[in-house]
Amino acid sequence: MHEISLVRNVFRTLEEEFPNDIDKVRTIRLKVGLLSNVQPILMQNAFQAVLEDEPRYRKTSLEVEVLPILIYCDVCDKTTEVHNYRFACSCGKPSRQVVQGEELLISTIDFD
C-alpha cells in the first residue's frame, strides 16, 4: 500500500516537472535509503500495478538503488556505515546524526 502511494507520488512529481515530456520518459531511477523502509522488489511490483491504470508510462521502467546508512561522529569527525542498526561510531560513541539512509529521491530520469 505504501509502495503504491510512493509510485503515484513519483508520477505526480514527474507530471509537475515535465508536463509535456511524460510520453518520453523511459527510465526512472530512485535512490532509497535503507531507513526509508522501501523494498525494491515491492516497489517494482507496485510500479507494475500502477502502470495498469497509467498507459502513458507503459514504456517506462523503474530502477531502485538502495543506499546504506551513514552516521557522523562529532568526536572523530568521521562518517561510519551502520551495520545491524547499531547507531554507534567505531570509536564507540553513539550517534543519531544520519547523513545518509533516509533518502527517498528520484535521482535520474532518462528521456527518449
Added chain:
Amino acid sequence: MKPKSNQAAVGSVQCDNTTMNLLKVNDFVAKAIRDRLPGILVVNICSSPGSGKTTLLQETGKRLKDRLNMAVLVGDPETERDAIRMRDVGINALQIVTGGMCHIEAQMIYQALDHLDLTGVDVLIIENVGNLVCPAAFDLGEDYRVTVLASTEGDDKPRKYPRMFLTSELLLVSKADLLPYVPFSVEAVTEDARAVNADIEVITLSSLKGEGMDAWCAWLEEKVQEKKASLIPA
C-alpha cells in the same frame, strides 16, 4: 530541476535532491502544522496494532482531565471505534479514517485540524495507525514521537524496526502487568532500543493497573510546560 515545461527533455536528467524528494509535500505540510499550533504540544504515538494505545490514552485522559486540556486525533484504516472510545471517557477526539492506508500523512492532520476544537488545548495527541514501519517516515508536525511496545510483543522489536525507535524520544513498554507471564526483558529491550537510539527514554507502565502511569503523565506535563515556555520570548 533544470528542464521546465517549455524545454524538451532529452537524454538523462540528474534531479536535484530538494525538489525531487518524494516526501517533500509531507514535510511542507508538517511545517505548516507546526506554524499553526504555537504553544500546543503535539505528540505522535506509534506502535503495532493492539499494543494498547487507545487504552493508554483513555487512562491518561482520565488522570489528567483536571490538569491538562487534551485533544486526540486517532487514525485507523477503517471505523470510528477508537474516537468513540475516547469520547466515552470525555476526551475531545476525532477519528481519521485513512481508507486502508497504513500510516497517517501530514495532510490528513492538517485537514482534521479544521474539525477539532482547539480552544484552550494544551496537548494534541495523534494516535497513529498501528504499524511500526511506514509511520516512521512521515513527520506529522509533532514535537515528540512516542513508541508504545507491549510486553506481549517481544523484546526484540527495536532492532527489527529501527527507524521507528531511531526517530522516537520515548519508548513506553505497555502491559507491564503481564511481564511476569511473558518472556520479555525490559533491560534487553532498553539495551536494544539504545543501540539504535542512545537518547531514547524508557517508561514501563500498565494502563489497566496504573503502574508507571504517574511517570508517563509527569513526562507529558513537563513537555507541555516546556512548550508553553517556548512561547515566551527570552
